Each structure stands twice: as structure tokens, then as C-alpha cells.
Amino acid sequence: MLVLTRRSNESIMVNDEIxxxxxxxxxxxxKLGIKAPREVEIHRKEIYLQIQKENKEALNLPGELINLLQKNK
Known part of the structure; x- marks a missing residue:
């Protein structure tokens, strides 16, 4: 992990775009401000972990349920 010290009104750059x-x-x-391209998703870590958990749970849906959901589109 890289650790940086910054004061109020100072910034760090991630690549050329963030x-x-x-x-x-x-x-x-x-309080942080983040400038990034719209296509870059930015989440608080707890939200990101919840999204990951829900995605993993969705992968474990029974095949029959997935087929049923696809038919109802």
C-alpha cells in the first residue's frame, strides 16, 4: 500500500485521468473530491463489497431459475 500525506486543498493523481x-x-x-472519466466506477468500499457479494450470489442461482428469468424478458 502506498501511503501519502496531503493537506487540505492538495491532490494526488492516478494515471493521467483521475x-x-x-x-x-x-x-x-x-472529505475527498474525485475527478474521473464517467466510465470509471467509483464506490465506497462497503458498497463495492456488497456489489461483489450480490454478483457472486447471482452466479449461484439454479440453472432453472436463470432460464425462467430469461424467458420473462
Whole structure:
């Protein structure tokens, strides 16, 4: 893991297209601003993990149920 120190109103760049800015620091809370192309998905980690979990569960649906869902399109 890369660890960087930034102050309020400072940024880091990820490749050429993603800029992460420190907007403010209040106590133990840091507000970030992220500039990225629209096609780049950005999620809080807990939301990302929930999406991954739901995707894995969807892969485990019985074949008959998947066929039924496809017929109802």
C-alpha cells in the first residue's frame, strides 16, 4: 500500500485521468473530491463489497431459475 500525506486543498493523481483532492479535514473525517472519466466506477468500499457479494450470489442461482428469468424478458 502506498501511503501519502496531503493537506487540505492538495491532490494526488492516478494515471493521467483521475485526480483525488482533499476538500477538508474535520476531526477524524476527511472529505475527498474525485475527478474521473464517467466510465470509471467509483464506490465506497462497503458498497463495492456488497456489489461483489450480490454478483457472486447471482452466479449461484439454479440453472432453472436463470432460464425462467430469461424467458420473462
Amino acid at each position: 485526480e483525488i483532492s482533499i476538500l477538508s479535514i474535520e476531526g477524524d473525517q476527511v
